[in-house]
Amino acid sequence: MVSFGGIARKLFGSANERRVRGYKPTLAKINAIEETTKALTDEQLANKTVEFRQMLADGKTLEDIMIPAFAVAREASLRVLGMRPFDVQLTGGMILHDGAIAEMKTGEGKTLVGTLAVYLNALSGKGVHVVTVNDYLAQRDAAIMSRLYGFLGLSTGVIVHGLDDDQRRAAYACDITYATNNELGFDYLRDNMKYERGQMVQRGHNYAIVDEVDSILVDEARTPLIISGPLDDRSDLYTTIDTYIPLLSEEDYEIDEKQRSANFSEVGTEKLENLLRQAGLLKGESLYDVENVAIVHHINNALKAHKLFTRDKDYIVRNDEIVIIDEFTGRMMPGRRYSEGQHQALEAKEKVQIQPENQTLSSITFQNYFRMYSKLAGMTGTAQTEAEEFGNIYKLEVIEVPTNLPIARIDEDDEVYRTFEEKFKAIIVEIKAASERNQPVLVGTTSIEKSELLATMLRDSGFEKFSVLNARYHEQEAYIVSQAGVPGAVTIATNMAGRGTDIQLGGNVDMRIERELEGMEDEAERNALETSIRAEIKELKAKALEAGGLYVIATERHESRRIDNQLRGRSGRQGDPGRSKFYLSLQDDLMRIFGSDRMDGMLQKLGLKEGEAIVHPWINKALERAQKKVEARNFDIRKNLLKYDDVTNDQRKVIFEQRIEMMDSEDVSETIEDMRTEVIEVMVAKHIPERAYAEQWDVPGLHADVQRLLNLDLPIEDWAKEEGIAEDDIRERITQATEAAVTERRERFGNEVMNYVERSIVLQTLDHLWREHIVNLDHLRSVIGFRGYAQRDPLQEYKAEAFELFQALLANLREAVTAQMMRVELMQNPEPPQPPAVYEEHHLDPTTGEDQISGADGENFIAAPEDRHPEDPSTWGKVGRNEACPCGSGKKYKHCHGAFEQA
Structure with a gap:
């Protein structure tokens, strides 16, 4: 119908x-x-x-x-x-x-x-x-x-x-x-760290x-871009908090080993609040007040370090440092560190030297x-x-957009085998048959490991004529991909490889000419070789066309239909003939997740023998439905992450716009004056409640705050004793004394110098507070999900508390700028402020979890010899197996620290 x-x-x-x-x-x-x-x-x-x-x-x-x-x-x-x-x-x-x-x-x-x-x-x-x-x-x-x-x-x-x-x-x-x-993205972030x-x-x-x-x-949008730098030394805080955990009893916390989570009970929370209050670390009444979000994060890390991480199973202590053990391979991973302060919590637990924690300085999603x-x-x-x-x-x-010529590629139904081994045997038979009839073959795998496994199986079967791509060297790979259309060529590639390069039947003439004529100066010789290459490729193209064009063989379906379509689309370019086929097994990830047990039983009942495959359009449709479900789930995850990031982004825009406004302003004295006025108003209102008698005023508190924030020693106690004095009079006198001090300083140093100093102080203070704010938001985000248990929407809670934190940031900015401006003294030849000298850039590859940016991951970057510290493997970067070990032992790396990795 x-x-x-x-x-x-x-x-x-x-x-x-x-x-x-x-x-x-x-x-x-x-x-x-x-x-x-x-x-x-x-x-x-x-x-x-x-x-x-x-x-x-x-x-x-x-x-x-x-x-x-x-x-x-x-x-x-x-x-x-x-x-x-x-x-x-x-x-x-x-x-x-x-x-x-x-x-x-x-x-x-x-x-x-x-x-x-x-x-x-x-x-x-x-x-x-x-x-x-x-x-x-x-x-x-x-x-x-x-x-x-x-x-x-x-x-x-x-x-x-x-x-x-x-x-x-x-x-x-x-x-x-x-x-x-x-x-x-990184240029945008770095620009907003400039002065x-x-x-x-x-x-x-x-x-x-x-x-x-x-x-x-x-x-790529599944992971944000992050610029990070070392935090101030907070080892005392880690050590202090670590001493509290042994004081807790089993009723004070709940451990879920399966989810690897640890949470404090109400009794435990109360006990900790008392301990933190005595140490002067608790702000406000409750541990879960918004200003204590960083402390909550630290005590959670300390609890996990003691109750979820086991020495000699999850990590070992070696050379006064914590070395992580990979849970899958059991190998040590020197140079790798847990993030978000967890590594520091373990260092505090084991009483080894606490290394500085890295802090996010700036971050944005694509x-x-x-x-x-x-x-x-x-x-x-x-x-x-x-x-x-x-x-x-x-x-x-x-x-x-419609194609210029109709698509002539034949997309065959999937072949489904019971086991992984049967599927790969069938693929090897098909590769050999296609190669023998001079048909170029592109084999797509979903991971580097599977590419290498297939390559090993091909070699073991006596077949050697193939190339393996794994997206590590884009330039070399582009050339190999460009020649993947040569008759009989077999190219194995992961879904990451060869993007942006065309596979032309017979080979890519331009890339061959560029490579083979490089360095050749004789014009006649160049022309002769170019003519010969063009003629050769014309012949090769005719051969490849006769064999049926490019044959795309996929070793399994990806969880996204889009990646499968990208692979298929490599064949049949500009009206060329071509063919594509997917080989699957019930042990593939996608098949396993979507009920292959039932299918396995059904296939055995139907009498499917070893090495036989089932082929039917219904299977294609069922798999497509499964892929749609996974795609929808992944989209929901990305959408949810973005909702949280939008909250940070709205605040980021405000801060970055303010920074640019400040940089563009010749004179920011009006802004600073507004800040000063606001600070005085809040300070007076805090110590002199509205319509309160003079006896109820907190005069010593006001005197102390005026000294702390305005650097002035004013006779406030004497003023308070005057007959009929009101709150407005006190505020007015503080304001007049403050303005007199500001005017005196401006006259002493000159307008031009003060304008520069004011702008520098506002920008530096804003940056410092914004970085702390980002850390607080990260910590808040890591714990906000628990609000769902109380039938409250975590996102709405996050928005409300993030707004409170932002308001606190602005109040802190006003106080910090005012206090600094009232104390500033100038030295000769002031140096312009600079952003942190040492910072790292990170962007994790969502498919592999590896850091794509050099200098961000202990195993992925190449470090200069002079930057390698013998006692700190995290500074070594990638070390060649035959290089001298950076620890200074005199041995080759493979016989020293490199041997630990292989252990």
Whole structure:
């Protein structure tokens, strides 16, 4: 039975088809002026950029000039790059200009599509950011496309890891800037740690096109970008709190070993409150008052250290340090540390030296970074399955662009085996058969371990002609992937590998020419070799086509349909023939999670023998439903995390805007005066209650606060004895004495110097308090979930308490700035304040848990020899197996500390 929706789609086309049809009239107008654009000389074509910019200056909009601008970009592309964008590519360019996601299949030329929207939007002069997934792609795309932009009179910059601030500033000042998502995010965070506007490198967030938009805005967005630095030494606090835990009895806490959680009972909480009160560590009445959130975090860590972590099982003590033991492998992991202060709690428990804790100095999620852009667009081969998430979080519509030629790839039904071994045997047989008939094969696995396992099994079976990719060396991998279409080639890749590089049947001619002609200077020799490579690739392509095109074999289904579609989409580019097949077993993660036990029993009853597979379209549909469930669950997790991060983000925006306002102000004395007035008002109101008699005033308390906050020794006790004196009189006299001290200091040091000092003190104090605030919010977030047990919404509770903490931050800022300004004395040649000299950048890869940024993870960064401290393995970074051990023993690393890792 045909549904009404199906009938409507047949009559009117799907919503996507109607959207694409809407671009046809504009497309026709661009094509109509193609001949007149072709007639222009190179100089006239390049001068069109100047004309367009003048039109914008005269009040025209980008929409008004889109048709001629696209025609110019297409013609320039043909002349400079030798590529004329197809009509479907122009459609993709219009979708990007509209601030939407263009879903285009692999091989349809997304990089070229981007140039159309980039050129048009760069004409505004506000900057366009093109975002890629790694440094290699950013450099490659910028190098190729800068020829086109340069021809049209636009400047191009590229930002990769390792550039200094001046190089970054110059790249951001260009009309078009290519960069990775990590570099953009970290530059934003670093800019908001600077003390001078001129030190900042970014110039705003006008328009960004995100390549591989699903990877960056969905997969990578599961973990935030974090800049961290060492905290002040708080070893005394850890030691003090550690002494309380042995004083507790079993009724004071509850342990859940399965969930690895430890919580205090009501009796235990009361006992701790008394202990903390005696030590002067408790603020207010209750341990769970919002200002005690950091203390709660520390005592929870101490409880876990004593009751959940076992010495010689979870960790060992060696050389006066705590070394974690991996729970899965039983190996020691020198250099690794538990985060959030847990490692320090263990150090306090074992009475070893307490190392400084790292503190988050600044942090942002990709969701909140990319939502800052006035206009955002993206392109990828697979976005439709995440359309709801793109719409909800980024307000981005996903529009599927038809392929230039019909897809000729055959997608076969999945083959399901009972066991892992049977499945891999069948895959090896299929790989060998395809290779023998000269068909290029791309084998997709879901993890590096499985890639290596398959490679070992292939070698053991006597098959050696294959390449393994694991996304560690992007440049080398791009070349291997580009040649994966050579007849008989077998390439094994994880879902991370080879992004952004086309697999062309016969091999990628441009990449081969670039590699084989490198360093060759003789022009005739170069031309002869280029001709021979082109002829060879033409022959190889014919062979590969005859064998059936690229054959994609997947070793299991990923929990996301999108990753499966990315792998499938590698085959059948630009109308080429191709084939794809998924091999599954009931032991695969996805099959195991979704009831493979029942299926296993059913298959045995049906008499399925070893080595036989079941193939049926119903299985494909059932698996797709399972994948949809997992996708929905993952989306809910990301959405929930974002709700909490939005609270921090609203506060972050306020703080960062205030910082920029302060940096831009020549004179912040009015702001400081407002702070001073507020401090005096609060101080007087605190010690002199409204409508209270003079005998009820807390005169000694007021005198002490005036000394502490205003650095003034005023005769307040004498004033209070005067007949008929009121609260307003006291406030007025304190204010007059304060203003006199401020005026005297300003006259002594001069306006210019005081303006500089005031601005510096406000910025430094704001930064210090903001960092403490971030830590408090992290701690609050880690415990707020327990409010759900009391039938209260944790998110609403978090919002309310985060607001209270923010109000406290502002009150502390007013007090701290006022106290410092009333005490400031100047030395000769003051040095401008600088952000912390030592800080680390972190972004965890959501798929592997490894830190993608060098310098952030004890095992992932390469440390300079002079930065390695013999007693501190966390400073060693990655050490070569045959290097001398950094501990100074004189042995090779593999025979010394490296041997501990293998143990």
